[in-house]
Amino acid sequence: MTTTRLTPEHHQKRIEKLSAKLEEEEKDTLLVFNAKNIFYLTGLSFIPTERPIVLIVHKGETYFFVPSLEIDHVEHQVPFVSEIFSYFEYPDVKHPMYCLADVLMNEIKIEPLKVASEAPGAPSYWGYKGPKLEESTGFKFHLLPDLIMDMRVIKEPKEIDLMRESSKWADRVHKYLQDFTEVGANEMDVSIRASTQGSHDMITELGDNYHPTGFSMFPASAVYRGQIGPNSYFPHALSRGLLFKKGDTLVTGASSDVYGVKSELERTMFMGEPSSRQKELFKAMMAAQDAALAAAGPDIDCAEVDKAARKAFKDHGVANLVRHHTGHALGMEGHERPFLDVGSEEVLKPGMIFSCEPGIYERGLGGFRHSDTFVVTNDGIEVLTKYPRDLELLIIS
Amino acid sequence: MTTTRLTPEHHQKRIEKLSAKLEEEEKDTLLVFNAKNIFYLTGLSFIPTERPIVLIVHKGETYFFVPSLEIDHVEHQVPFVSEIFSYFEYPDVKHPMYCLADVLMNEIKIEPLKVASEAPGAPSYWGYKGPKLEESTGFKFHLLPDLIMDMRVIKEPKEIDLMRESSKWADRVHKYLQDFTEVGANEMDVSIRASTQGSHDMITELGDNYHPTGFSMFPASAVYRGQIGPNSYFPHALSRGLLFKKGDTLVTGASSDVYGVKSELERTMFMGEPSSRQKELFKAMMAAQDAALAAAGPDIDCAEVDKAARKAFKDHGVANLVRHHTGHALGMEGHERPFLDVGSEEVLKPGMIFSCEPGIYERGLGGFRHSDTFVVTNDGIEVLTKYPRDLELLIIS
Numbered sequence: 001m002t003t004t005r006l007t008p009e010h011h012q013k014r015i016e017k018l019s020a021k022l023e024e025e026e027k028d029t030l031l032v033f034n035a036k037n038i039f040y041l042t043g044l045s046f047i048p049t050e051r052p053i054v055l056i057v058h059k060g061e062t063y064f065f066v067p068s069l070e071i072d073h074v075e076h077q078v079p080f081v082s083e084i085f086s087y088f089e090y091p092d093v094k095h096p097m098y099c100l101a102d103v104l105m106n107e108i109k110i111e112p113l114k115v116a117s118e119a120p121g122a123p124s125y126w127g128y129k130g131p132k133l134e135e136s137t138g139f140k141f142h143l144l145p146d147l148i149m150d151m152r153v154i155k156e157p158k159e160i161d162l163m164r165e166s167s168k169w170a171d172r173v174h175k176y177l178q179d180f181t182e183v184g185a186n187e188m189d190v191s192i193r194a195s196t197q198g199s200h201d202m203i204t205e206l207g208d209n210y211h212p213t214g215f216s217m218f219p220a221s222a223v224y225r226g227q228i229g230p231n232s233y234f235p236h237a238l239s240r241g242l243l244f245k246k247g248d249t250l251v252t253g254a255s256s257d258v259y260g261v262k263s264e265l266e267r268t269m270f271m272g273e274p275s276s277r278q279k280e281l282f283k284a285m286m287a288a289q290d291a292a293l294a295a296a297g298p299d300i301d302c303a304e305v306d307k308a309a310r311k312a313f314k315d316h317g318v319a320n321l322v323r324h325h326t327g328h329a330l331g332m333e334g335h336e337r338p339f340l341d342v343g344s345e346e347v348l349k350p351g352m353i354f355s356c357e358p359g360i361y362e363r364g365l366g367g368f369r370h371s372d373t374f375v376v377t378n379d380g381i382e383v384l385t386k387y388p389r390d391l392e393l394l395i396i397s
Numbered sequence: 398m399t400t401t402r403l404t405p406e407h408h409q410k411r412i413e414k415l416s417a418k419l420e421e422e423e424k425d426t427l428l429v430f431n432a433k434n435i436f437y438l439t440g441l442s443f444i445p446t447e448r449p450i451v452l453i454v455h456k457g458e459t460y461f462f463v464p465s466l467e468i469d470h471v472e473h474q475v476p477f478v479s480e481i482f483s484y485f486e487y488p489d490v491k492h493p494m495y496c497l498a499d500v501l502m503n504e505i506k507i508e509p510l511k512v513a514s515e516a517p518g519a520p521s522y523w524g525y526k527g528p529k530l531e532e533s534t535g536f537k538f539h540l541l542p543d544l545i546m547d548m549r550v551i552k553e554p555k556e557i558d559l560m561r562e563s564s565k566w567a568d569r570v571h572k573y574l575q576d577f578t579e580v581g582a583n584e585m586d587v588s589i590r591a592s593t594q595g596s597h598d599m600i601t602e603l604g605d606n607y608h609p610t611g612f613s614m615f616p617a618s619a620v621y622r623g624q625i626g627p628n629s630y631f632p633h634a635l636s637r638g639l640l641f642k643k644g645d646t647l648v649t650g651a652s653s654d655v656y657g658v659k660s661e662l663e664r665t666m667f668m669g670e671p672s673s674r675q676k677e678l679f680k681a682m683m684a685a686q687d688a689a690l691a692a693a694g695p696d697i698d699c700a701e702v703d704k705a706a707r708k709a710f711k712d713h714g715v716a717n718l719v720r721h722h723t724g725h726a727l728g729m730e731g732h733e734r735p736f737l738d739v740g741s742e743e744v745l746k747p748g749m750i751f752s753c754e755p756g757i758y759e760r761g762l763g764g765f766r767h768s769d770t771f772v773v774t775n776d777g778i779e780v781l782t783k784y785p786r787d788l789e790l791l792i793i794s
Contacts, residue, residue, distance in 0.1 A: 091740040127734030196589050196593065342489065
């Protein structure tokens with residue numbers, strides 16, 4: 001059976017785990033402001049605005065503090081919520097942070113010494129301004145900004161299943177991107193067509209198993225993002241509405257959203273038979289990706305994986321064309337920590353998920369980068385994206 | 398001539414204005430971390446990642462501190478940059494914040510007492526962790542978190558032209574959304590089809606005048622975001638792949654991206670002839686929007702505009718169905734301050750741009766909200782979105 005969502009019971013287990021971690025810190029309450037962290041813990045997806053939304057985990061129970069326009073939304077999505085407290089609107093006559101202080105002290109009745117918060121106050125987003133918690137409540141909050149992000153580093157088996165499913169649809173939508181690409185077409189048209197077709201397949205084939213979280217307009221998407229011909233020289237190029245020309249080096253990007261989890265798949269492709277220099281740089285890039293994947297595994301230093309890729313680039317005489325490290329963790333966010341970087345002090349552990357994407361960039365010619373998503377297992381790694389990597393399958397004639 | 402971008406000279410004027418404001422604060426240097434603020438000042442659009450990107454405005458000159466993968470990108474996009482400093486990668490062996498400290502002290506040679514920063518350090522985004530500026534440089538930074546956001550509150554005439562253009566394409570793409578909506582269709586398919594067609598028109602008709610900033614996959618987009626039938630009762634519903642049914646109340650959203658500026662257009666529509674209750678709530682909503690637009694103008698309190706809408710709702714006996722205030726400023730972000738809210742202490746000034754969107758929500762039936770974008774002029778307001786508002790034009794038969 002395909003895993004395409006997590007159950008409320010799964011979210012409750014995460015809350016239990018968080019509560020145990022809080023106890024280690026001698027706290028019994030945590031205020032959570034980060035929207036992804038709130039989704040991770042409760043399954044509540046919402047549109048972050050200037051109106052603060054706060055998840056309060058208190059003695060293992062789940063409380064929300066939300067604006068009135070979100071009350072029913074929480075009821076609808078979080079069956080295990082203990083109580084929903086609300087304020088009418090931001091900014092309003094009484095600032096929400098003072099309403100929150102009332103809730104904490106008079107309703108939930110927190111003990112100031114046992115309370116921690118992810119942040120000193122609500123984030124300054126979309127025009128929001130407000131006092132820090134310390135100012136609105138009159139006491140100091142112990143800050144634990146990394147607690148939930150640290151939990152998110154090791155993915156649970158069910159999350160790995162979500163990433164496996166996301167990788168499958170990334171492969172599918174990428175196929176459309178490649179199929180629709182032709183000389184003279186506009187990159188934006190091709191990206192939209194491929195994403196439309198891939199999303200349509202995903203909605204149709206998953207049927208009732210598809211549960212959009214609302215984070216993406218396209219459940220599956222594939223784009224060029226301006227990485228076409230000489231412009232692919234910019235690793236972080238942006239869409240420019242470019243047209244495909246014979247001889248172009250292309251760099252793609254594909255993903256899909258499965259309950260907020262998103263894989264990463266990128267390929268270097270060519271418009272027509274590549275030149276000898278294009279082949280040479282492609283070969284160097286493949287060698288670096290092979291070396292990095294071969295180096296990765298449980299209990300290996302993140303730095304070693306990056307070093308393996310860099311050594312391959314050096315052996316091919318292209319160390320000077322490197323612009324970035326070999327990869328990053330990923331899950332609900334495009335990039336997460338840790339990083340496959342020579343400066344990292346972290347170690348690969350089973351359940352971590354990474355991109356592997358060593359790249360080289362030659363001015364005037366373009367970028368050369370494949371990216372694949374892999375999970376660290378007990379005895380090695382498993383590459384989740386399966387799209388063809390070899391040169392002959394990536395030439396668009 | 399249609400305005401579809403700002404020139405480098407325009408950005409330089411903004412830097413000059415910022416420098417004058419800094420001088421009032423007895424500072425000569427500002428560190429800018431916010432990606433939208435960097436775009437506002439320089440025209441540099443980039444993908445924010447875990448790698449810090451810092452704009453340093455120093456004695457009226459523009460410097461950048463960027464990762465190696467962005468160096469050429471800055472050269473390409475910011476012709477007036479004085480110098481680009483870089484670090485190889487994050488996290489790397491030497492943390493970028495220590496490299497930044499070297500640049501500030503040994504290259505730019507800032508005077509500690511004359512330096513301000515938007516934030517105490519780089520934002521914790523996509524797995525980034527790092528020391529505060531104070532820790533990496535050894536001296537205190539004066540914080541000016543609101544300086545640029547305050548500049549952005551009053552829109553310049555050219556920015557108002559960008560918003561006018563954005564409103565035009567929002568109207569166009571909304572027309573497709575309405576045309577493509579029919580009983581049995583899936584909201585996600587209709588949104589994608591409308592956005593594809595609207596974006597295609599925009600790219601084709603603007604031709605070389607279209608300058609994508611890369612912030613959006615669709616230059617023009619129109620969506621339902623799950624606001625269909627009883628689900629439109631949630632003001633911030635999220636896409637659920639719902640099918641349209643006879644009798645549904647619908648709430649839409651349309652916008653387009655013109656050099657990062659985005660208008661807001663929303664309409665309440667009906668699948669077939671509305672019931673008497675649907676008509677009654679539609680009428681109350683229209684009365685509230687009319688009252689708010691009539692109340693708005695230069696030197697009027699933001700609170701008065703919200704009060705005018707609330708009075709109209711009360712007069713129609715539906716004050717209990719209100720879930721949010723009447724509107725918000727907008728420009729490069731979906732919501733900006735100030736807000737049209739009873740608790741606001743701000744005043745409407747010429748050059749401010751707002752949404753006007755009083756809404757009411759009845760459980761089981763749905764939401765009733767139009768949103769239009771207006772600019773405050775010297776002697777009144779100008780509504781920039783022109784899509785039909787009247788009931789008979791919003792019934793899908």
